[in-house]
Amino acid sequence: xxxxxxxxxxxxxxxxxxxxxxxxxxxxxxxxxxxxxxxxxxxxxxxxxxxxxxxxxxxxxxxxxxxxxxxxxxxxxxxxxxxxxxxxxxxxxxxxxxxxxxxxxxxxxxxxxxxxxxxxxxxxxxxxxxxxxxxxxxxxxxxxxxxxxxxxxxxxxxxxxxxxxxxxxxxxxxxxxxxxxxxxxxxxxxxxxxxxxxxxxxxxxxxxxxxxxxxxxxxxxxxxxxxxxxxxxxxxxxxxxxxxxxxxxxxxxxxxxxxxxxxxxxxxxxxxxxxxxxxxxxxxxx
Amino acid sequence: xxxxxxxxxxxxxxxxxxxxxxxxxxxxxxxxxxxxxxxxxxxxxxxxxxxxxxxxxxxxxxxxxxxxxxxxxxxxxxxxxxxxxxxxxxxxxxxxxxxxxxxxxxxxxxxxxxxxxxxxxxxxxxxxxxxxxxxxxxxxxxxxxxxxxxxxxxxxxxxxxxxxxxxxxxxxxxxxxxxxxxxxxxxxxxxxxxxxxxxxxxxxxxxxxxxxxxxxxxxxxxxxxxxxxxxxxxxxxxxxxxxxxxxxxxxxxxxxxxxxxxxxxxxxxxxxxxxxxxxxxxxxxxxxxxxxxxxxxxxxxxxxxxxxxxxxxxxxxxxxxxxxxxxxxx
Numbered sequence: 083x084x085x086x087x088x089x090x091x092x093x094x095x096x097x098x099x100x101x102x103x104x105x106x107x108x109x110x111x112x113x114x115x116x117x118x119x120x121x122x123x124x125x126x127x128x129x130x131x132x133x134x135x136x137x138x139x140x141x142x143x144x145x146x147x148x149x150x151x152x153x154x155x156x157x158x159x160x161x162x163x164x165x166x167x168x169x170x171x172x173x174x175x176x177x178x179x180x181x182x183x184x185x186x187x188x189x190x191x192x193x194x195x196x197x198x199x200x201x202x203x204x205x206x207x208x209x210x211x212x213x214x215x216x217x218x219x220x221x222x223x224x225x226x227x228x229x230x231x232x233x234x235x236x237x238x239x240x241x242x243x244x245x246x247x248x249x250x251x252x253x254x255x256x257x258x259x260x261x262x263x264x265x266x267x268x269x270x271x272x273x274x275x276x277x278x279x280x281x282x283x284x285x286x287x288x289x290x291x292x293x294x295x296x297x298x299x300x301x302x303x304x305x306x307x308x309x310x311x312x313x314x315x316x317x318x319x320x321x322x323x324x325x326x327x328x329x330x331x332x333x334x335x336x337x338x339x340x341x342x343x344x345x346x347x348x349x350x351x352x353x354x355x356x357x358x359x360x361x362x363x364x365x366x367x368x
Numbered sequence: 369x370x371x372x373x374x375x376x377x378x379x380x381x382x383x384x385x386x387x388x389x390x391x392x393x394x395x396x397x398x399x400x401x402x403x404x405x406x407x408x409x410x411x412x413x414x415x416x417x418x419x420x421x422x423x424x425x426x427x428x429x430x431x432x433x434x435x436x437x438x439x440x441x442x443x444x445x446x447x448x449x450x451x452x453x454x455x456x457x458x459x460x461x462x463x464x465x466x467x468x469x470x471x472x473x474x475x476x477x478x479x480x481x482x483x484x485x486x487x488x489x490x491x492x493x494x495x496x497x498x499x500x501x502x503x504x505x506x507x508x509x510x511x512x513x514x515x516x517x518x519x520x521x522x523x524x525x526x527x528x529x530x531x532x533x534x535x536x537x538x539x540x541x542x543x544x545x546x547x548x549x550x551x552x553x554x555x556x557x558x559x560x561x562x563x564x565x566x567x568x569x570x571x572x573x574x575x576x577x578x579x580x581x582x583x584x585x586x587x588x589x590x591x592x593x594x595x596x597x598x599x600x601x602x603x604x605x606x607x608x609x610x611x612x613x614x615x616x617x618x619x620x621x622x623x624x625x626x627x628x629x630x631x632x633x634x635x636x637x638x639x640x641x642x643x644x645x646x647x648x649x650x651x652x653x654x655x656x657x658x659x660x661x662x663x664x665x666x667x668x669x670x671x672x673x674x675x676x677x678x679x680x681x682x683x684x685x686x687x688x689x690x691x692x693x694x695x696x697x698x
Binding site for chain 2: 206207209210211213214215216217218219221222223224225226227298302305306309310311312322325329332333336339340343346347350351354
């Protein structure tokens with residue numbers, strides 16, 4: 083065992099991280115997220131055209147100086163539609179992550195602090211939620227709630243409750259075992275005080291890291307459900323929906339699919355990178 | 369309680385395989401599997417039949433104008449006028465006999481529709497899983513920067529994280545666009561020749577390959593820092609042979625994710641089969657949700673949960689065979 087400990091850099095991960103510049107990537111990722119947020123809040127800042135202006139004469143134009151990402155089958159500017167679509171996509175994703183984070187954390191917190199019998203029952207239910215693939219669970223909920231952006235967001239959020247509950251519970255259990263928490267309890271602090279003043283703040287870090295990763299997963303799920311036609315109906319704009327519309331013209335217009343796809347992939351890659359960075363930071367903490 | 373092998377592993381091992389030793393383990397695992405199957409049915413039932421208040425109004429759509437008499441008649445026809453607990457007990461009893469009622473749209477038996485569509489998806493999923501294992505392993509190995517391999521490890525180590533970041537429908541559409549419409553190598557849709565399987569299988573394989581690549585590359589990195597690798601190097605074994613041993617060791621954590629990957633493949637098949645217009649489980653699911661066919665959706669979700677349960681049961685039971693260090697726990 084000592085052999086392995088003495089040789090530095092025997093695991094390539096360390097060598098890899100010293101090669102790249104994590105600081106730069108981190109700020110770049112943050113900048114991308116900031117840009118997306120600005121797009122979502124005030125799309126008119128970035129859009130070059132009216133996203134709904136129909137110009138049948140200029141339909142299905144390849145990318146050019148006038149239309150950066152080309153035009154669709156009604157002559158609408160794809161770039162502007164993407165910029166405006168950011169709003170719906172990010173809104174649905176945020177609702178989904180917030181829902182999963184709040185309800186999942188609550189379940190995890192209750193489970194972790196409750197007596198063992200209650201804890202094991204709650205975790206059984208969580209195991210079942212994890213046994214059904216997220217997308218299928220979301221599809222069931224969409225069937226029950228009806229179609230639209232908000233039902234899709236709720237469905238995706240409910241699908242992620244299980245993983246939030248699980249990580250929150252394990253974090254709560256870890257923090258509860260720490261000496262300072264036991265000491266506070268011994269000094270006579272009430273259970274509620276210990277949980278909200280000490281356990282919750284210390285358990286929150288990894289949960290927030292998971293929330294960042296889940297944000298990327300939610301972007302994927304929301305756009306998949308929209309693509310399948312269960313999201314907002316067509317006059318609305320959403321990344322997955324734009325691709326679903328472009329799909330009908332797949333053999334004539336590659337730009338209708340490629341650019342929205344790149345935006346989705348870029349967003350997910352960015353949030354995944356941020357999430358991993360946060361996870362690594364928390365792993366270094368303890 | 370674990371059936372602990374004694375110091376003489378060789379003499380102790382055969383006794384672990386007697387049925388008497390294995391029975392409590394098997395019983396417990398089977399009970400657990402049955403519980404998950406039951407609970408997933410209950411969860412699905414609760415979402416589909418209880419959450420909306422009235423299944424008939426889902427079927428008809430929110431803004432349907434039906435006169436109350438006809439509404440009541442439909443409710444009575446499907447048995448939705450009975451108390452919820454009776455409906456549940458009835459549905460559970462029928463589900464135990466693999467009967468999920470009839471599709472509300474086509475009128476066909478849900479079980480028959482699933483049985484008809486399952487082989488199509490199974491064939492696709494098998495090829496996709498094989499592809500994702502090959503692809504994932506290749507990426508993980510190439511990311512190691514082993515002596516004698518091309519030294520682009522940094523590049524290969526990024527690919528799995530890109531694979532998991534790309535939505536399935538994007539992969540499908542981009543493959544379709546490039547190979548079917550631009551190069552015209554393979555037909556775009558249909559399910560008659562094996563050529564039509566290539567693109568869907570590749571599409572389904574990408575997310576699995578990404579997941580597997582990430583897990584495997586982590587555990588391979590760990591394995592390569594273990595002493596036995598250095599020992600083998602010092603004894604002059606070829607890199608390929610060392611890799612074989614390391615892969616055997618490192619594949620074990622990845623093996624436990626089989627259930628997750630198969631479940632993910634089933635979920636991705638919804639999108640993949642929609643993109644490639646194949647008549648499988650996923651397409652059935654997409655149509656079920658579009659038509660608000662709750663019986664069909666319920667049957668399909670229980671079906672996929674059952675698949676997950678069975679795969680996990682198999683993994684649990686096979687794991688000690690693959691890794692002698694792990695013992696059956698009752």
